[in-house]
Structures are given as C-alpha cells and as structure tokens.
Amino acid sequence: MKRVFLNSGGMDSLAVAVKLKDDELHSLYVHTGVPAADAQAEAARKIADKYCASHKMIVLHDILVPPTETGRIRPMYYNTPILAILGAAHAASLDIVSVVSGNKIEVFDSNFEKYMAKLLSTTKLRGERMYSRPLGKASFDDIYQIVKDDELLDQTVSCLSVPPCGICAKCKNRQKYNIGVTAQ
Numbered sequence: 734m735k736r737v738f739l740n741s742g743g744m745d746s747l748a749v750a751v752k753l754k755d756d757e758l759h760s761l762y763v764h765t766g767v768p769a770a771d772a773q774a775e776a777a778r779k780i781a782d783k784y785c786a787s788h789k790m791i792v793l794h795d796i797l798v799p800p801t802e803t804g805r806i807r808p809m810y811y812n813t814p815i816l817a818i819l820g821a822a823h824a825a826s827l828d829i830v831s832v833v834s835g836n837k838i839e840v841f842d843s844n845f846e847k848y849m850a851k852l853l854s855t856t857k858l859r860g861e862r863m864y865s866r867p868l869g870k871a872s873f874d875d876i877y878q879i880v881k882d883d884e885l886l887d888q889t890v891s892c893l894s895v896p897p898c899g900i901c902a903k904c905k906n907r908q909k910y911n912i913g914v915t916a917q
C-alpha cells in the first residue's frame with residue numbers, strides 16, 4: 734500500500750520505516766526550526782534513502798512559530814496535528830489515502846482523526862484508516878527491538894538540542910541502550 738510517512742529522523746520514524754518496509758512509503762520531513770532540525774533532516778533523508786520511494790522536505794520555521802502567549806496550544810502540542818495535516822496535503826497531492834507517523838501518544842483532540850479522514854476522503858481513492866500510528870503505544874524497548882539491528886539506529890536523532898543534551902528522557906533512554914547520543 735502507498736502511504737505518506739511523516740519522517741522526523743528519530744528512532745520511532747526508523748521503526749515505522751522498518752515495520753512498513755513492504756509498503757510504498759513516501760517520506761515527508763517538516764523542518765520546524767527546532768535546534769536539532771538540520772540533524773533531524775539529515776537522519777530523515779538517510780531513512781528515506783533506505784526505505785522510501787520518495788522523500789520531501791518542507792521548511793516551515795519561518796511560517797509557523799510557537800505561540801508566544803501561554804495557553805492550551807504549546808509548541809510540542811501543535812506539532813503533531815500540523816504535521817499530520819501537512820502529511821494529508823502531501824498525500825492528497827499524490828492520490829495517497831494513508832498517512833502514518835511514529836507518534837505513539839494521542840496528543841490531539843478526539844475529532845482530529847475525523848478531520849484527517851475528511852481531508853483525505855477528498856482524494857479519488859478510498860482506503861483503510863487514513864491516519865494511523867503503526868507503533869501504537871509501543872514502549873522504548875519495543876521500538877528498540879524493531880530497530881536494534883538497523884545500521885541507521887545510531888544516526889537517528891532523538892533530542893531536540895544540539896548537541897544532544899544528555900539529560901532529557903530521550904537522551905537517557907539512548908544512553909541506557911547504548912545508542913549514540915553525541916554522534917550527531
């Protein structure tokens with residue numbers, strides 16, 4: 734099946750690519766301007782070179798900036814829906830009706846998948862669930878088991894800081910499993 738794959742260049746993205754390697758994946762990396770974005774973009778390209786039929790990067794950091802006022806919408810919360818909608822737009826342009834991401838946690842409101850389905854249903858094709866997260870609620874260890882033998886694992890980018898901060902949960906997990914955190 735053809736799918737648009739929201740590829741952030743992280744371990745979860747690599748796991749999605751490995752898991753769906755029999756599908757025709759069209760990778761989309763959205764450069765949001767986080768400090769590690771260039772490193773993420775490079776990692777995403779490597780994942781796409783190995784597993785995907787096509788790869789596209791959209792640079793958004795001059796257009797979408799985090800809200801300056803405190804409120805319900807915060808940078809890490811607005812990312813997922815925005816990225817998914819961009820993925821849906823990319824999918825629509827390719828007549829693809831499936832968008833997948835490595836996101837493991839439901840961080841958007843309950844109507845979100847309905848919006849996604851509606852957006853994608855304007856394409857000529859009909860398919861299975863339009864927006865899906867193949868990793869479900871996988872734990873870090875589950876993800877690790879999927880990607881541990883992939884030579885790109887050490888080149889994935891998990892931390893948003895440059896160089897990797899070494900103290901966030903993602904860096905800690907990588908250290909625990911002896912996955913490179915400074916080789917970026």
Ligand SMILES: [Zn+2]
Nearest residue numbers: 892898901904
């Ligand atoms: Zn970190």
